[in-house]
Amino acid sequence: MDMWLHTANGQVNLRVSRQLYTVQSEYQTIEIFESPEYGRLLVLDGDVIFSRSDEFIYNEMVVHVPMAVHPHVKKVLIIGGGDGGVARELTAYADIEEIHIVEPDQVFVEACKTYFPETAQSFDDPRVQLIHRDGLRYLRGRQGEYDLIISDSTDPFGHTAGLFTKEFYGSCYRALREDGILVYQHGSPFFDEDETAFRSMHRKVYHSFPISRVYQAHIPTCPSGYWMFGFASKQYHPVTDCNPQRWQARNIKTWYYTTNLHRGAFMLPKYVEDLLKEAEAK
Amino acid sequence: MDMWLHTANGQVNLRVSRQLYTVQSEYQTIEIFESPEYGRLLVLDGDVIFSRSDEFIYNEMVVHVPMAVHPHVKKVLIIGGGDGGVARELTAYADIEEIHIVEPDQVFVEACKTYFPETAQSFDDPRVQLIHRDGLRYLRGRQGEYDLIISDSTDPFGHTAGLFTKEFYGSCYRALREDGILVYQHGSPFFDEDETAFRSMHRKVYHSFPISRVYQAHIPTCPSGYWMFGFASKQYHPVTDCNPQRWQARNIKTWYYTTNLHRGAFMLPKYVEDLLKEAEAK
Known part of the structure; x- marks a missing residue:
């Protein structure tokens, strides 16, 4: 039934x-x-x-986009990410040395190990370290430590609300090295009721980082099937500093990401461009 | 309730x-x-x-993409399109002289006039002519008549099945002028069960036109929220022959389309690229 x-x-x-x-x-x-x-x-x-049928889209898009831009990522922090999917994509890069997953919910991790072994397999990689702490508390006081931070948290409500504040983005900025990149999920812009959160998020990041751009993917099980990511960076531009040759030489197997799609992901519908411009003007 | x-x-x-x-x-x-x-x-x-909340995406994408490529569209044929939405976008172009809508179902047109006046408004434009005929029969025998054909039909089942055959694409080819463009809906490639129809459609068009490319849009009420369109053409390439300056000078109001998004719409996920390549190899 x-x-x-x-x-x-x-x-x-x-x-x-x-x-x-x-x-x-x-x-x-x-x-x-x-x-x-x-x-x-x-x-x-x-x-x-x-x-299971669409996690590849999300996980590939938050990992390969910054990895095709930043030339030498050694140390990565994942905020949330207790299912292991983001870490799985990162472990494909031989030159990454440390992957820290800061996930407070141990019960969640255990459930994923049992029911989603295809994402949780990354916990077996010796470079992956799982830290059961609150993301915001973990970040406070850290300075110049990470090349890449991926904020893989759920919506800005409930216990993860602290991961969508001005303080959070400022803490990420400080925890990144001088050429670091932050990638974070930016929600869906389609429904009117989500517009305010969408604008507010972009406004905070736009004022926290020298470079901040938004990119898109089609993820069927997300609201309206359309999902946005934020790319905030101290030095590298997500499109002009993308190096297709270098990335392709790594021979990483993907189902969604290509360096061509990478460029297209930053070419946004007019209504989304308008929302972002309005947020930047405030 | x-x-x-x-x-x-x-x-x-x-x-x-x-x-x-x-x-x-x-x-x-x-x-x-x-x-x-x-x-x-x-x-x-x-x-x-x-x-009502997402028809703008579909209607803008089937009209403005070919209109930003073809330099002198005067006469357009819409196969299906009884809601008037595609014609509405076309009427924004002052230099289009004739818009023929070939829609067999008169009851459908009347329902749209009553319940969707915002799309059906286009029937009031004197350049729009509504023809109650079957699309395939209308096309047979026509030669070199249209600059642009937009196939705005429903799925390849039931009464519109004839609009997804090799004969249909061949008839469109003949009905187009020597530099004509055909745009048609290409379905959604996400679900496994739709893959066969997706491949078969591309294979037919690929062998019927010198240039055939597929492009994408995010449409929330479509299956998986992800929809594809076909661009088949006798001369013009959808990306290299797109003229952003010329299109922007027309000052047409859009909510989804921009000439930048136009380029990005042809940058496809790897799994879609793979499907298309497989179809082309057969």
């Missing part, structure tokens, strides 16, 4: 065939379903976070 | 608050709903065709 999964805001509606797991951790409600259309599905506090 | 609209294949699931209209025409079942998330919604034979 079919069941339906509807997010509270009505934006995401999927068919599910059965629930595999549910638990209330210290931080959130964790649920795992099987979906006939999208395969295994992770749901946190009622929001669809990723599915 | 909320009701849910689920397409038979499980790919599109939306909340609807009420049904405004339903009729069985000679060609199809036509239903119109109100949706809290997407506004007024058109459903044909159980498939969501467009909503």
